[in-house]
Amino acid sequence: MDSIRGLLPTLLVIAAIALLAISLSGCGSDEQLLGKDLFDHSCAVCHSVDGSGGFGVDIGPGSNAALNLTDEQIAGVIRVGPGSMPGFGRLSDEQVASLVQYVRSLEVRSG
Numbered sequence: 680m681d682s683i684r685g686l687l688p689t690l691l692v693i694a695a696i697a698l699l700a701i702s703l704s705g706c707g708s709d710e711q712l713l714g715k716d717l718f719d720h721s722c723a724v725c726h727s728v729d730g731s732g733g734f735g736v737d738i739g740p741g742s743n744a745a746l747n748l749t750d751e752q753i754a755g756v757i758r759v760g761p762g763s764m765p766g767f768g769r770l771s772d773e774q775v776a777s778l779v780q781y782v783r784s785l786e787v788r789s790g
């Protein structure tokens with residue numbers, strides 16, 4: 680019994696390290712990301728964090744770009760990628776839906 684009790688702190692530390700490793704292994708992939716995190720990770724490189732554009736077109740505040748599109752059309756843009764924008768077909772339906780909402784929220788902020 681005493682030896683098990685002595686081991687307990689060590690086991691807890693090992694368990695904590697294992698959990699940390701599991702959560703860190705998610706970094707670098709966008710599998711778990713939603714909304715803003717996903718946008719910052721996958722889209723901001725071209726559209727910039729506020730959506731104002733760069734390599735990609737301005738889809739941010741005041742642009743009206745996505746306002747003129749239906750949710751289905753924005754989802755299609757994300758999945759297929761028009762012109763020189765790459766498609767993001769590997770994203771889940773949930774992730775695409777969260778991006779559609781986030782793109783809309785960027786535009787709404789234009790007031």
Ligand code: HEC
Pocket residue numbers: 718721722723724725726734735736738744745753756757761762763764765767778782
């Ligand atoms: C490699 C750069 C690049 C990345 C990454 C990128 N885009 Fe684009 N995006 C573009 C370009 C370029 C266009 C304009 C395409 C065209 O019409 O020729 C565009 C167009 C769009 C449009 C349509 C605007 C309109 O008026 O029709 C939306 C919405 C959009 N992108 C959202 C996103 C989202 C959301 C992501 C992340 C999942 C993303 N983009 C990632 C480059 C990019």
